[in-house]
Amino acid sequence: xxxxxxxxxxxxxxxxxxxxxxxxxxxxxxxxxxxxxxxxxxxxxxxxxxxxxxxxxxxxxxxxxxxxxxxxxxxxxxxxxxxxxxxxxxxxxxxxxxxxxxxxxxxxxxxxxxxxxxxxxxxxxxxxxxxxxxxxxxxxxxxxxxxxxxxxxxxxxxxxxxxxxxxxxxxxxxxxxxxxxxxxx
Amino acid sequence: xxxxxxxxxxxxxxxxxxxxxxxxxxxxxxxxxxxxxxxxxxxxxxxxxxxxxxxxxxxxxxxxxxxxxxxxxxxxxxxxxxxxxxxxxxxxxxxxxxxxxxxxxxxxxxxxxxxxxxxxxxxxxxxxxxxxxxxxxxxxxxxxxxxxxxxxxxxxxxxxxxxxxxxxxxxxxxxxxxxxxxxxx
Numbered sequence: 001x002x003x004x005x006x007x008x009x010x011x012x013x014x015x016x017x018x019x020x021x022x023x024x025x026x027x028x029x030x031x032x033x034x035x036x037x038x039x040x041x042x043x044x045x046x047x048x049x050x051x052x053x054x055x056x057x058x059x060x061x062x063x064x065x066x067x068x069x070x071x072x073x074x075x076x077x078x079x080x081x082x083x084x085x086x087x088x089x090x091x092x093x094x095x096x097x098x099x100x101x102x103x104x105x106x107x108x109x110x111x112x113x114x115x116x117x118x119x120x121x122x123x124x125x126x127x128x129x130x131x132x133x134x135x136x137x138x139x140x141x142x143x144x145x146x147x148x149x150x151x152x153x154x155x156x157x158x159x160x161x162x163x164x165x166x167x168x169x170x171x172x173x174x175x176x177x178x179x180x181x182x183x184x185x
Numbered sequence: 186x187x188x189x190x191x192x193x194x195x196x197x198x199x200x201x202x203x204x205x206x207x208x209x210x211x212x213x214x215x216x217x218x219x220x221x222x223x224x225x226x227x228x229x230x231x232x233x234x235x236x237x238x239x240x241x242x243x244x245x246x247x248x249x250x251x252x253x254x255x256x257x258x259x260x261x262x263x264x265x266x267x268x269x270x271x272x273x274x275x276x277x278x279x280x281x282x283x284x285x286x287x288x289x290x291x292x293x294x295x296x297x298x299x300x301x302x303x304x305x306x307x308x309x310x311x312x313x314x315x316x317x318x319x320x321x322x323x324x325x326x327x328x329x330x331x332x333x334x335x336x337x338x339x340x341x342x343x344x345x346x347x348x349x350x351x352x353x354x355x356x357x358x359x360x361x362x363x364x365x366x367x368x369x370x
């Protein structure tokens with residue numbers, strides 16, 4: 001399992017951290033010891049919504065080599081969804097088996113054409129924006145349809161991370177990682 | 186309100202993001218429009234536990250100028266709690282009114298001497314480690330005692346962030362920010 005965490009200017013830090021924490025614990029807790037991941041961007045530095053400077057370890061790299069890409073949300077999605085260079089780069093992940101978003105990250109999956117004829121979700125403030133890109137917007141916390149999995153607003157990121165723990169490593173992984181993170185959600 | 190988010194090698198990203206997200210929304214949602222914050226470290230770059238490279242905007246700066254410092258947890262705390270340079274730097278915050286930690290960040294508050302004669306909490310795996318530094322370890326999710334507020338394991342970071350929203354800006358801020366983040370915890 002090799003994962004690309006997509007980062008960009010205007011990302012919401014909790015959208016990233018919420019899914020990143022349980023998923024990467026699959027490695028540290030020994031469930032998927034060979035798991036690897038990269039932080040991928042189209043710029044050499046990324047500025048999170050509140051000003052935190054984050055440095056990706058991969059820039060404009062080929063996303064077709066990953067088993068999964070994970071796209072967090074944030075204010076920045078409203079610009080990047082119309083950025084041809086960015087969307088073309090995201091489209092390099094078109095054939096991989098698992099394309100995942102949190103919150104308004106689904107607008108990026110949608111703009112890349114990955115949600116055509118699929119059910120999906122997003123932050124509840126962005127339901128109308130997502131509608132043109134998919135078959136149906138579901139008002140659920142997590143929606144899986146074919147090769148795409150989308151989640152709702154901000155903290156649903158944690159729920160999606162635990163959902164992936166269960167999907168990729170089984171129920172015990174979900175339960176044990178949830179316990180260690182003391183998650184009550 | 187001017188806040189220092191303390192970052193260091195081996196930090197847990199969700200410990201940081203969980204409290205950072207609701208607290209900084211106090212500014213964006215208009216509750217504390219003049220709020221400012223810095224990301225402070227003793228090194229020019231910080232490597233999060235899973236490899237994410239983060240660049241602080243303040244390095245080895247005087248922490249006595251802030252209204253609050255917030256120290257997340259992570260594996261790195263087990264080394265930094267014995268690092269004289271780091272602890273001396275943290276001690277520059279000794280006289281500020283609000284010293285806050287998430288998870289094993291309390292080991293840093295403890296090593297700096299801030300928890301003497303105080304009740305505090307930490308990640309449940311670190312209760313024994315914290316005991317020598319405080320009067321009593323409480324097995325609660327959030328503990329406030331005088332000028333120190335400590336929280337439990339990982340996702341309690343979000344609860345502490347919302348607790349601070351209520352403390353600093355009132356119940357409406359807590360409720361509205363919780364709603365926008367769709368937090369069920």
